[in-house]
Amino acid sequence: MPSDTSGAGGERPTRLQVRLLGTGEIILDGRSLRAFNSLRLQRFLGLIALRRDHQHRSRLAFELWPNSDECQARTNLRKLLHDFRHSLPDISEFVEIDNETVR
Structure with missing residues (x-):
């Protein structure tokens, strides 16, 4: 569903837009965020944006790194979350991250 970015009618303009079809794009306050050119970061954001409920970090790690052992996959996810925090x-305001889940 398209969102109103004009702010007309007293509504706040949309701050964050996530475009997953075609070339993935993350737009914050009308500006494309270049940090999201990483396919892994786009896939991670797609997983949490489409599901909307709490995602266990261990499951996300497995889905993003299916060929890695659990320890390595979780290490990769921690690094990805670090990069994600610095990219957005x-x-x-948009994402909840704790020791066990992401939403």
């Missing part, structure tokens, strides 16, 4: 300003 005001991240806590």
Whole structure:
């Protein structure tokens, strides 16, 4: 469903847009975020955006790195989450991340 980005009618303009079809694109306040050119970061964001409920970190790690052992996959996910936190300003407004889940 398209979102109103004009702010007309007293509604706040959409701050974050996630485009997953074609070339993935993350738009914050009308600006494309270049940090999301990484296919792995786009896939991660797609997984959490489409599911909307809490995702266990161990499952995300397995889905993103199916050929790695559990320890390595979780290490990779921690690094990805670190990069994700630095790529998206005001991240806590959009994503909940704790020790066990991501939403």
